[in-house]
Amino acid sequence: MVSRWVIALTLATAVGCSHPKLGPGEVYNSQVITEDEIIASRGANAFEVIHKLRANFLTNRGQTSLDRGQSNPYPTVYLDDQEFGPISSLSTIPAAQITMIRLYRVSEANAKYGSHNLSGVISIYTRH
Numbered sequence: 001m002v003s004r005w006v007i008a009l010t011l012a013t014a015v016g017c018s019h020p021k022l023g024p025g026e027v028y029n030s031q032v033i034t035e036d037e038i039i040a041s042r043g044a045n046a047f048e049v050i051h052k053l054r055a056n057f058l059t060n061r062g063q064t065s066l067d068r069g070q071s072n073p074y075p076t077v078y079l080d081d082q083e084f085g086p087i088s089s090l091s092t093i094p095a096a097q098i099t100m101i102r103l104y105r106v107s108e109a110n111a112k113y114g115s116h117n118l119s120g121v122i123s124i125y126t127r128h
Contacts (some may be wrong), residue, residue, distance in 0.1 A: 033101040047090035075106045075120040100125040
């Protein structure tokens, strides 16, 4: 009887810690939050969704030699590929309007949005 509980608990833990279910041809990307994940999170705004699903997006990566004078060490927020504001602006974007959230690390952010994004970019894509 005890062994059944151990097996059930192990199975429940493995399922709970697994990546989201993906369709055919889809690949899990830890830097992307999909629309299905956004809906399942039940967050009210972008900040809540990110905090629940990928809190590491919201972390300060620390000072580097390139950003010693920079006052904001957190990623910049872009909304539909337009600069939107600091990380605090995430709470003004309703989750119901979001189709995808993507974290661009510094090198990717610099290539896509310009070299002034020394802490990366959180890009929010909405329904049009």
